[in-house]
Amino acid sequence: CSSDLMKVSFYESVAEHDLKFAVIISRYLKQWVFCKHKQRKTFEIPGGHRENGESIEACARRELYEETGAVTYTLERFCDYGVVEKTGSKESFGTIFYAEIEKMADLPDSEIEKIFLSKELPECWTYPEIQPYMIDEYKRRRGS
Numbered sequence: 001c002s003s004d005l006m007k008v009s010f011y012e013s014v015a016e017h018d019l020k021f022a023v024i025i026s027r028y029l030k031q032w033v034f035c036k037h038k039q040r041k042t043f044e045i046p047g048g049h050r051e052n053g054e055s056i057e058a059c060a061r062r063e064l065y066e067e068t069g070a071v072t073y074t075l076e077r078f079c080d081y082g083v084v085e086k087t088g089s090k091e092s093f094g095t096i097f098y099a100e101i102e103k104m105a106d107l108p109d110s111e112i113e114k115i116f117l118s119k120e121l122p123e124c125w126t127y128p129e130i131q132p133y134m135i136d137e138y139k140r141r142r143g144s
Contacts, residue, residue: 007084008130010137014080014093021094022060023047023131025078025138026068028101031117032135035067037126038113044126045134047094060097067112072103078138083130096134 024046026033034043046067050059057077064070076098082091107115116122125131 006127006129008133009082009084009091011080011082011093014082014095016056018093019056019080019095020050020092021047022050022056022063022097023081023094023134024060024064024075024097024099025135026064026070026073026099026101028068028070028104028117031119032121033068033101034116034118034122035112036114036116037111039111040126042124042126043116043122045131056095057097060095060099064097064099064101066108066110068101068115069104069107070099070101071105073099073101075099079141081134096138098138 026046033046035046036043046064048059048063048067050056051062054062057075060075064073064075078096078098080093080095082093084091121132121135
């Protein structure tokens with residue numbers, strides 16, 4: 001398992017032009033959806049970098065499809081977040097979405113090797129100092 005030495009904070013709203021990432025906390029068949037990158041042994045929440053000219057929601061929809069094969073789903077913007085490396089770097093911002101996936105197609109050819117469905121959270125996270133806290137924040141705000 002890796003360790004990133006980062007800190008995550010949650011915000012109600014960050015300026016759209018500052019949002020660089022979309023992360024999509026996803027459920028399918030009453031289970032959490034995680035991705036395993038081809039070059040890593042760890043698991044992560046679907047998501048990725050926003051492309052030039054792309055809205056943060058369009059980024060979330062593209063990443064969700066590319067990393068899970070989700071084709072039918074509801075998508076809800078949940079909250080914004082910021083990440084700072086403990087070395088004192090500038091804070092980077094993104095948006096957390098929640099997706100309830102109804103239908104998945106085959107996983108597109110991408111950097112993702114496979115998806116992992118689980119009722120429990122994984123033990124080995126790609127971003128252990130960020131993503132488990134995103135799910136904790138989701139659960140806290142939803143009261144679950």
